[in-house]
Amino acid sequence: MVRWRAETNSCRRAPMMPQILLCPETAVGAGTGHLRRAIRLCKQLSPDARIYLAPDVRDGVVHTVSHELGASWIERDPAALVAASAIVIDRPIIPREEVAALCQHAVVIGLDAGGSGRALCNYTIDIIPRLRDDGRANLRSTAFLELPRSVRSAPPAIYPRILVTFGGEDPKRLTPRMVEALLQTGEVNAQQVTVVRGPLAAWDAPGDVRVLDRPSNLMEMLCDYDLVCTSFGLTALEAAAARCAVVLLNPTRYHARLGKRVGFTDVGVVRVNRRALGLALSDPALGLKSAALVDRRASQSLARTIARIAQAPPARCPICRRPGGEPIFRDADRSFYRCSCGVLFRTAFTDPGIAYDEAYFFEEYRAQYGRTYLEDFAHIRVLGLARARRVMRAHKPPKQARSAKPRLLDIGCAYGPFLDAAQHSGFACSGLDVATAAVRHVRDVVGIPAVAGSISDPSVRDRWKPGDLDAVTMWYVIEHIDDLRPLLRWVQRTVAPGGVFAFATPNARGISGRLDRSAFLRMGPRDHVTVWTPTAARRVLRRFGFHVVRVVVTGHHPERFPGCGAVRPGTVAYRLLLGASRLLRLGDTFEVYARRREERE
Ligand SMILES: [Zn+2]
Structure with a gap:
């Protein structure tokens, strides 16, 4: 507190x-x-x-x-x-x-x-x-x-020393039932049996068996026995880890099903199946089988x-700050949520450990795309020409505000292929990127002003005053940003009325996301914080003063359609599927072009 x-x-x-x-x-x-x-x-x-x-x-x-x-x-x-x-x-x-x-x-x-x-x-x-x-x-x-530190040197093949233990309370009186069944097999005498009596046990110890009253460290005593009779739970797993033979008598069918799934030998639910018990006692492999159920080498620290x-x-939407609710997908590193704004977001439990430095654009980019970012420059520049044309078309400044060249900032500009295309298309360009080597390249080689820094840093955002820009673009950047709200508010302030905010990002409603959302999220890069859909983009941008004028669905992959893994580019089937993918907007990425609404004051 x-x-x-x-x-x-x-x-x-x-x-x-x-x-x-x-x-x-x-x-x-x-x-x-x-x-x-x-x-x-x-x-x-x-x-x-x-x-x-x-x-x-x-x-x-x-x-x-x-x-x-x-x-x-x-x-x-x-x-x-x-x-x-x-x-x-x-x-x-x-x-x-x-x-x-x-x-x-x-x-x-x-x-x-x-x-x-x-x-x-x-x-x-x-x-x-x-x-x-x-x-x-x-x-x-x-x-x-x-796991117990005291372990038998080898699993037993015969079971002369037997421990019967059913927890601190044993409300179904499994202990006396088990002892009775053991003695009735005729193969076990009372001197061989030890029972554990917990603090709340409501039964009397049967006959001549030895009683352990509330042992303080039962786990380390298990290895003194050849056979442990218990129900499914911690003690069963501990006994297997101590390399004892284990048979289960379970209090419920649920426990029995769990035990069977792990692979334990079961002799009944509440009532002992005498035949099954007899078979277990005469099975020389029971010890080996039990010991194989728990992998001692895999031990990890829970703490x-x-x-x-x-x-x-705590899980909150990076845009609305609303609590996440029920996760829609989980893996060891992340939990994903779907916010009511339509955006999917994740909380990360391990540091994705990605620095957007030179290695990111060279080694990591090459590992993913088979070539370095710079080798891809010409290709991205061609895509950039089409994007710049769309930004230009979306730009509708009020008549009195038309300047010679619209001012464009590309956030996450990398080595500048889009900036180069946008400048060619008539924009007055500048770039921003966290990678200093990339920024140097943009300034010195491409010849366009660029700043090193993160748009998540308020002092970087302060470099631009309200209305300073006519277009802000982010190609595959928005999904990397942790706290989107300050950024979206900044874009709203900084883009002049009639100006454009455009971004590209993976599409949760593309063919991959629709076919198997879990697989789509599992395969998504660890450093992606949000996953968007065209609908979510419309809804969110409206809230931040923008009206979406165009959505271009990209990343069409006919080979990802069910049963079409073998369809090759160039074939008729491929072209047909490609057409269908475009028509139904099933691409795995999309671009959105939104215009800043005019404010009436
Ligand atoms: Zn939200």
């Missing part, structure tokens, strides 16, 4: 450090796994994390956490939820309204999250495999499991991953 943030800011820590609030499940019957995970993460993320326990959480839970961590690591005040920059919810069921409220202020990370709130989480990590919703996870990996994700800003 406020105290925490103030204290963090004034002391040794940099003010930008994320403050992470861990919200574990604490409900009666939920077991202690979530709490243990939160305590562990809190220690690893220290000093930037706290555990949030709502005012109504049971005293026993609060004592457990403060005993492990100390009371200063616990937040009880709901105000803490507003102060945190990231919130990690580790609960199997989260209500939608709850996540919606939290997303306003923070990045919400769902850890093995379920319920209606899952879809709204900004980032989802599934560590324990799920049945549904797989497309809705940013990260899905058992490699985040904290490090959360610390990285927590750096992301």
